[in-house]
Amino acid sequence: MTPVTAIADLKPSYIREILNLANHVDIISLAGGLPCPETFPTQILEEVMPAIAADKQLLQYAPTVGYAPLISCLHARFQVPETHGIMITTGSQQGIDLCARVFLGHGDKVVTESPSYLGALQVFAIAQATVLSVTQESDGPNLQQLEDLFKAGDVKCFYTVPDFHNPTGCCWSLEKRQAVAALCIRYQVLLIEDAPYRDIRFSGTSLPLVSSFCPEVAICLRSFSKILAPGLRVAALIMPKRWLPLFDKVKQATDLHSASLTQSVALAVLEHSAFEQHLADTVARYSTHYEALANELDVLCRELGSGYQFDPVEGGMFIWLKLPDCDTYQVAKAAIENGVTVVPSAEFYPSSSKPQTALRLNFSHNEPEVIREGISRLKQTLVSTLGYIAR
Amino acid sequence: MTPVTAIADLKPSYIREILNLANHVDIISLAGGLPCPETFPTQILEEVMPAIAADKQLLQYAPTVGYAPLISCLHARFQVPETHGIMITTGSQQGIDLCARVFLGHGDKVVTESPSYLGALQVFAIAQATVLSVTQESDGPNLQQLEDLFKAGDVKCFYTVPDFHNPTGCCWSLEKRQAVAALCIRYQVLLIEDAPYRDIRFSGTSLPLVSSFCPEVAICLRSFSKILAPGLRVAALIMPKRWLPLFDKVKQATDLHSASLTQSVALAVLEHSAFEQHLADTVARYSTHYEALANELDVLCRELGSGYQFDPVEGGMFIWLKLPDCDTYQVAKAAIENGVTVVPSAEFYPSSSKPQTALRLNFSHNEPEVIREGISRLKQTLVSTLGYIAR
Numbered sequence: 001m002t003p004v005t006a007i008a009d010l011k012p013s014y015i016r017e018i019l020n021l022a023n024h025v026d027i028i029s030l031a032g033g034l035p036c037p038e039t040f041p042t043q044i045l046e047e048v049m050p051a052i053a054a055d056k057q058l059l060q061y062a063p064t065v066g067y068a069p070l071i072s073c074l075h076a077r078f079q080v081p082e083t084h085g086i087m088i089t090t091g092s093q094q095g096i097d098l099c100a101r102v103f104l105g106h107g108d109k110v111v112t113e114s115p116s117y118l119g120a121l122q123v124f125a126i127a128q129a130t131v132l133s134v135t136q137e138s139d140g141p142n143l144q145q146l147e148d149l150f151k152a153g154d155v156k157c158f159y160t161v162p163d164f165h166n167p168t169g170c171c172w173s174l175e176k177r178q179a180v181a182a183l184c185i186r187y188q189v190l191l192i193e194d195a196p197y198r199d200i201r202f203s204g205t206s207l208p209l210v211s212s213f214c215p216e217v218a219i220c221l222r223s224f225s226k227i228l229a230p231g232l233r234v235a236a237l238i239m240p241k242r243w244l245p246l247f248d249k250v251k252q253a254t255d256l257h258s259a260s261l262t263q264s265v266a267l268a269v270l271e272h273s274a275f276e277q278h279l280a281d282t283v284a285r286y287s288t289h290y291e292a293l294a295n296e297l298d299v300l301c302r303e304l305g306s307g308y309q310f311d312p313v314e315g316g317m318f319i320w321l322k323l324p325d326c327d328t329y330q331v332a333k334a335a336i337e338n339g340v341t342v343v344p345s346a347e348f349y350p351s352s353s354k355p356q357t358a359l360r361l362n363f364s365h366n367e368p369e370v371i372r373e374g375i376s377r378l379k380q381t382l383v384s385t386l387g388y389i390a391r
Numbered sequence: 392m393t394p395v396t397a398i399a400d401l402k403p404s405y406i407r408e409i410l411n412l413a414n415h416v417d418i419i420s421l422a423g424g425l426p427c428p429e430t431f432p433t434q435i436l437e438e439v440m441p442a443i444a445a446d447k448q449l450l451q452y453a454p455t456v457g458y459a460p461l462i463s464c465l466h467a468r469f470q471v472p473e474t475h476g477i478m479i480t481t482g483s484q485q486g487i488d489l490c491a492r493v494f495l496g497h498g499d500k501v502v503t504e505s506p507s508y509l510g511a512l513q514v515f516a517i518a519q520a521t522v523l524s525v526t527q528e529s530d531g532p533n534l535q536q537l538e539d540l541f542k543a544g545d546v547k548c549f550y551t552v553p554d555f556h557n558p559t560g561c562c563w564s565l566e567k568r569q570a571v572a573a574l575c576i577r578y579q580v581l582l583i584e585d586a587p588y589r590d591i592r593f594s595g596t597s598l599p600l601v602s603s604f605c606p607e608v609a610i611c612l613r614s615f616s617k618i619l620a621p622g623l624r625v626a627a628l629i630m631p632k633r634w635l636p637l638f639d640k641v642k643q644a645t646d647l648h649s650a651s652l653t654q655s656v657a658l659a660v661l662e663h664s665a666f667e668q669h670l671a672d673t674v675a676r677y678s679t680h681y682e683a684l685a686n687e688l689d690v691l692c693r694e695l696g697s698g699y700q701f702d703p704v705e706g707g708m709f710i711w712l713k714l715p716d717c718d719t720y721q722v723a724k725a726a727i728e729n730g731v732t733v734v735p736s737a738e739f740y741p742s743s744s745k746p747q748t749a750l751r752l753n754f755s756h757n758e759p760e761v762i763r764e765g766i767s768r769l770k771q772t773l774v775s776t777l778g779y780i781a782r
Contacts (some may be wrong), residue, residue: 001581001608004496005636009641032452040450054442057430059620059705090481090646096643101517106497122644126492190392217392229450231651246394249401253513254488255481256670262650
């Protein structure tokens with residue numbers, strides 16, 4: 001009764017393991033990608049719930065593709081072209097998994113940025129796909145490397161988070177968006193554009209989705225976990241209509257359909273007159289959280305020396321703090337002992353890559369004063385494990 | 392951008408396709424396995440929803456294994472031994488899929504009854520497992536065939552629905568339950584016991600779960616879709632604790648976790664003082680529905696001749712109506728034109744098997760008067776397509 005090798009060998013997520021620790025009262029978590037509970041639209045929810053509770057239709061089996069009124073709402077909200085359709089998924093995580101199950105067979109090649117979202121790397125490992133990496137620069141992937149990979153042939157997908165990348169927080173330039181789209185069209189590579197943080201922008205200008213430049217070879221994943229509530233597990237896949245029947249077959253076998261109740265809740269919140277203001281408030285709150293973290297890190301980097309560095313971000317949930325050469329797992333472990341959790345950079349790289357020495361720090365979950373205390377603990381940890389460098 | 396072959400080749404579910412038709416006002420569906428909407432616990436729901444809507448914790452990311460208070464409740468409800476643990480899944484369909492993802496690699500052997508649940512066959516097709524069949528008799532699988540398959544070696548799993556089998560409605564005898572469990576232990580084959588209909592028993596005596604005789608090599612799937620509401624998508628996997636970390640890793644990659652809101656709703660309904668009475672009412676209602684269908688079929692079989700036959704059932708949702716030799720797809724198609732949907736038997740067999748000539752008829756969804764009209768339409772269809780036989 002031995003499990004499949006790909007499963008037995010799969011590392012459990014450091015972040016999911018650490019989430020358990022994060023619930024201990026004395027530990028400050030800068031590790032997870034949790035929204036701040038204060039941003040959950042509880043007032044709107046209490047208003048819309050009675051009508052939802054009375055709707056018997058939500059309790060019956062439902063179409064695999066999703067709750068029709070929610071799909072209609074999202075068609076308008078995301079201005080989905082007529083050539084394209086929507087499937088509702090149990091969070092974007094399921095969306096990534098469905099993409100892999102439809103398109104990635106054993107040994108098929110998928111390109112990811114290096115570093116990349118851990119949950120996507122887990123999916124590709126289970127699919128037993130071959131993961132190839134392209135270096136991430138401050139404005140997007142290295143185009144020459146990407147084209148070389150595509151040119152070598154047989155690349156089926158390019159998975160990416162172009163807006164407020166997880167873990168680095170970086171955003172692609174307009175030029176790179178257009179260039180990558182052109183490469184995907186030219187080499188007929190499926191672009192899987194994961195956009196969970198796109199709506200959390202507190203400065204700068206929003207650029208078009210990469211998939212908008214190559215819609216016929218792209219699937220875009222839109223999540224409501226960051227702007228509404230992750231516990232609802234509601235996200236949407238937007239894709240050319242011709243692929244919907246394939247996704248339908250796989251999702252049928254996967255879970256028949258996502259819960260109708262939570263889809264209906266998501267719809268009611270999205271359509272509520274107070275939602276846009278709620279979203280603006282959420283973004284404003286995260287801007288404040290970000291300022292608190294960035295200010296503390298400015299001081300930390302100045303004090304601890306030139307090996308410490310981070311790039312400012314214009315949205316999302318994370319800052320990527322580069323460290324002097326060290327064992328980041330050891331730093332993360334020492335940090336837990338000091339009462340703060342962070343994610344070591346190696347977690348975000350496929351096992352074949354050499355990771356940049358860094359930590360991913362979250363600013364969405366905690367209030368500014370908690371963030372400040374967390375960074376104070378992290379600073380102590382860094383001083384005691386790595387010492388002052390080049391002061 | 393070609394999809395994985397196993398997906399491209401997968402037949403979409405006839406039943407899911409037919410569900411769309413079933414929504415047309417003029418068509419009576421005896422095809423799906425839908426609960427009767429009158430059995431949804433709407434009164435209990437309206438009572439418990441306000442407290443659930445106000446619980447912010449349900450909106451946050453949550454542990455992959457499931458909502459802890461629901462897991463505790465189910466440990467007690469199902470008297471799960473200390474050696475075993477529970478994972479909450481998005482319906483039992485996801486439970487089957489997770490079992491396959493953990494244990495069934497490409498080409499691995501899984502045994503199913505012939506006929507078997509279509510959704511399981513779809514999962515095994517996507518896993519590219521080798522499906523072997525054991526003939527189903529009126530009291531369970533043919534034991535000699537089963538042992539021969541196990542003895543030939545390398546069988547990893549045996550997937551089965553021992554209580555009110557889908558599609559045939561049959562229940563295993565105590566002797567076969569014990570014998571199959573002994574075989575699974577002897578040959579170290581994982582028993583996947585799917586028990587969604589177990590609580591819908593309106594006559595006869597409930598027998599122990601097969602997995603209770605071989606708990607160390609078994610996973611039991613308990614669904615709340617038939618006794619509570621399928622739209623919630625809440626089910627539980629019960630398994631030896633040592634396997635939980637494997638399932639946790641796969642479910643992490645699959646969807647992070649199932650929606651907390653619906654898990655909390657399921658818990659609140661299960662713990663409500665009115666639930667056991669509600670369940671008894673549901674079973675009583677289905678007994679009435681069953682009597683209506685069985686009575687009509689008695690008349691039909693008497694009138695149409697000896698080629699028509701069905702075994703009475705003591706619960707579940709289906710009757711398996713055997714027909715004289717014919718093309719059951721053609722009958723099902725003619726039935727739709729006559730305003731009633733049924734499922735042709737071939738849908739429930741792996742493509743390598745020769746199907747018994749039969750139709751699966753559902754009695755849970757419709758009120759007795761609708762069932763009677765449905766069978767009247769089916770009778771017309773049978774007369775016009777097959778004619779009277781051996782009258």
